[in-house]
Amino acid sequence: MEWPVTSRTIHCSDPVAPANVHAPATDGDTIANDACGTCIMRGFCLPSWGEPGAPPPLQRTHIARRRVRKGQAVFRQGDRSEYLYAVRFGSFKSVTGLRDGREQVMSFHLPGELFGFEGLADGAQPCTVRAIEDAEVCVLPLADVSEAAGESRFVLHRLTQALSMELVRERRMAALIANTRSEERVGTFLLNLSQRLSERGYSAREFQLRMTREEIGSYLGATLETVSRCLSSLARQGFVTVHRRQIEIVDADGLRASYETPA
Template sequence: MPTQLSEAELGRLDAIICSTRLVRRGETLYRTGDAFKSIYAVRTGCFKTVIAHRDGQEQVTGFHIAGEPLGLDGVCSDEQNCDAVALEDSKVCVIPFDLLEELCHDIKAMQQHVHRMMSGEIVRESGLMMMLGTMTAEQRLATFLMNLSSRMKARGYSAAEFNLRMTREEIGSYLGLKLETVSRMFSKLQKQRIVDTNGKQIRIIDSERLAEV
């Protein structure tokens, strides 16, 4: 949330957060086609968003960690456009969108912040399209790790060492790569001493070389 809010404005914001919801690992926060009523702030844990194709295959469209919003894709059509699935036991703050709109009308800083969040979603989508269309497999994985590192740092976590809550297969689905390719690229980066992997734990050894991949 914006840091420049007064105590009274923060109080109004707290008042519209109607509940905190626990979502167990593997459970769905919302599904494609659900009526859009609220946006969610990930308080703890991690989610993936997925779109199911007609043949039953799933396409991962994003990963969302603590401190990030969920559900903004429903604003345009008044219904959710993907499934949001918890990758671990997670908690979200539920924010009714109609009450948030009223708050944005009264508090300009809040309105600007919501606009920035929506703009961030557009930038993320365009970045994904560019990555899938122009980058090699190694570049895709390197970009994914650098992006996750910067998001961890922005939220007060270590930028160099963190756990991947998603599987290699889910990473592959997001990056448009086969599981075998993702595993091979991780092994390549490890042999080059750019990253070190131990199960789901990742340690970025040389961030400059990772950025140059």
């Protein structure tokens, strides 16, 4: 089964015209899966969502990969939303323009995570997603995802589950900002990163922040100065060590005990 490669190729909407996206199609009949088969993220990605025993979803879809350089946009606010994206490596921020011209960070996307759900609402992306370091995504056509969900109750369940988990995360975030002072927000942010990284096989104890203090501040509803002060304060209390972007979580339980929102 061959597939006209270019018909599925997506061109980046950034000012610079980037990179076509694709690995060339192989001419076997399991197209997607030899690409997915060697992907380090395959265990977390959508093609693994199938029922055990049944053929995996998106088996017949050609899944393009796309390089995105630091600062480039994967898509922009207002673009038509036709794809879901899975982060292969690198990190992204989701931002929306503010009245005064600044950008508000709405979320971060780490390796192994999916993004692009928000665009399902009305077909237009409400946010711009931008790489905060050199990165690569897999591009999953929404039409195919939707078809897979229609064909398998299992996939449908995973899809609605993913969506509602996002919803719950977003609510937690709003509650965090509404109810806590900035030091607690920063502490919770670190714990959150730590957990998400460890779920994907990275160290929960030590990691590098990929984002600036300003981006963290925007996300958490604080200024970059406040973020910096909070990090210093958490370090002074012995919960973490901070050397610029290198974080070590020294006392996760202590941090959790004083800061993490309970059930």
